[in-house]
Amino acid sequence: MSTNMNFWRVIAVMCVATAFVQSKSTHHQKRATRPNICDLVYNNTLDVRCYCTKDNQNPKIFKSADCFLFAEHVKPEDDTWTAFDYLKDVTKLTFTKNNITMKYIPTEALKYTKSVLNLDIKYGNIEKVGAYAFANLSAVQEITLRGNQIKILEVNAFADHKDLAILGLDTNAIVEINRDVFVNLPSLEKLYLTNNKITTLHDRAFVHLSNLKEIEIDRNNIFSLNSETFSGLKKLQKLDLSSNSLEVIGDNTFLPLVNLRSLNLDGNKIQMLDNKAFFGLSSLQSLSLAHNNIVDIDNLKVFEGLKSLISLNLRGNKIKILKAEVMAPILTNFYGGISTLDVDDNNFPCSCQLDWFTSLMNKTQNENLKLALNNLKCQPDAALREAWSKTEEIEKNTTQTTEDEETQFQNPEYEYYDDTQLDGKFFYVDVRDLLNCTKGTKTKSEITTTTRKSPTAASTKASSPYTTTTVKTELNKELTTKPDPKLTTKYFTTETSVTQGHTTAKMAAAVAKPPENHVFAPDATSVEAKPDKIKAHRSIQEKETPDYLKSDANINLGCGMLLTVILYLIH
Secondary structure, three states: OHHHHHHHHHHHHHHHHHHHHHHHHHHHHHHHHOOOOOOOOOOOOOOOEEEEOOOOOOOOEEEEEEEEEEOOOOOOOOOHHHHHHHHOOOOOEOOOOOOOOOOOOOOOOOHOOOOOOOOEOOOOOOOOOOOOOOOOOOOEEEEEEOOOOEEEEEOOOEEEEOOOOEEEEEOOOOEOOOOOOOOOOOEEEOOOOOOOOOOOOOOOOOOOOOOOEEEOOOOOOOOOOOOOOOOOOOOOOOEEOOOOOOEEEOOOOOOOOOOEEEEEEOOOOOOOOOOOOOOOOOOOEEOOOOOOOOOOOOOOOOOOOOOOEEEEEEEOOOOOOOHHHHOOOOOOHOOOOOOOOOOOOOEOOOOHHHHHHHHHHHHHHHHHHHHHOOOOEEEHHHHHHHHHHHHHHHHHHHHHHOOOHHHHHOOOOOOOHHHHHHOEEEHHHOOOOOOHHOOOOOOOOOHHHOOOOOEEEEEEEEEEOOOEEEEEEOEEOOOOOOOOOOOOOOOOOOOOOEEEEEEHHHOOOOOOOOOHHHOOOOOOOOOHHHOOOOOOOOOHHHHOOHHHHHHHHHHHHHHHHHHHHHHHHHH
16 A cells, blocks of 8 residues: 555655746747847737847947837837846937827836946826836936927936936926925936926925036026025036026025036026126136127126136127226136127117227137127217218218229228118227227216218238238327318227227227338238339439430540640640
8 A cells, every 4th residue: 555655655746846847838939939129020919129239349238229119009018128137238218209109207127227327208198207217227317308399397207327428308398396396316417498488496496406608498488496495516617598487696605616617598588687797607618698688787796706706698688888997807817819899789879888898898708709799889878979970971981082082992891881780880999989988987978079080001910710900090189270171080999098009900900000101100911901003203313314315424434535635735
């Protein structure tokens, strides 16, 4: 009996072992025949498929994959996502729109792609990014979610990614940035939120991003900022807030940004800058306030403390008053060769309050800035316009008789402006004399006509991209002297506060007619400036004696000798 029982036990164990082996074999065969997610042609019935690139050094593994949905019914927890275990070595993974639009972050697929360094999901219809949506991407360095119509970023949407350096959320529909959306991202340096619908940045929204260096929040609808908005961004170097709806920059708004170098506030609706609007920005090098609604900058301390600022853009505002006292804290910053100051396209009235621009033009080493200040335009009042019209009339009457003669000597490189290009404005350097600003009385508003002598060309030199011409001017001591027509030519650019003034060929050309009688000044060193027709005469000693003069000399000599012989014989 005992022997029979042992026999049957052995048989039972063998049956169980055989069944187990067959089961393992069947499972292995099923795995071996499962469709490959990267095979788009052969035996692929998956609802998610990818174009995959193999590693050049190891063809058995995939390096990158561009993936698409091929069915609407694929849910976030669908078994289809398990096919991504083929992509466990992929370092770059992209999801984009084919015929089917992605409507969620494929978190289940990302469980199998832990080697991904660069994730790009684009052109989807993803309403929100949930908490820890990318938690399985422990090594990810860059995440781009562009053009997905994202509206909501939940708390901890981007959290615990120690190597994440770049995060792009451009061109979505995000309305607000809450606190604790970005958490524990110690390597994040660049954050892009361009072209969303953001109206509100909640206080301390970026407080965890202590190493962030660049943030772009341009082309949104932000209307308000305060001193807590940018808390924690102590290493930020570039902040772009252009094309928003800001109206006021309040005190200490950017105080936490101690290392900020570039601040772009272009294209907002800014009307007011508080006294401490830029307080604390001692490292700021570039500030742009172009194309806003600024009328007056009258807070004397608004630019105080900006000791590193070398580029200021105020173009395209409505500025009427920009006092020298306001610019005083930063004025010397623009003396260097790389400094820039753009105040074009504003509403400055023509007055001696603008004379500090002339002083800056004389002192700056930047040729482009000299040019810009030389072309500074102002809005004349009725009295100045009348005085200018009189000088034009004098010019017209004086130059009419010599116009044809002078035309042949004009430099063909010169360009002549017409009034329509100035939109009713004058170049400030043209009207300084009429405003009597050249006598050092910057507050005097009476209009005085001053007669000046003709400018004498000193030198002309070409330097790309501008041609620079130096001219000399001096006040005529005889007030009864008739105005020189070349001096009153419109758009003449000069400086009377110094011996030599800076202008450009384009500007000087508008008045640099050849000096009267075509006589060139002794100090005119440029040969190119002289007309070809004017040539020096050879000296009298170098002239050859005409033949007829040689013949007369021989006859006179013969007569003299004959007379001498006759007188000798008589005696």
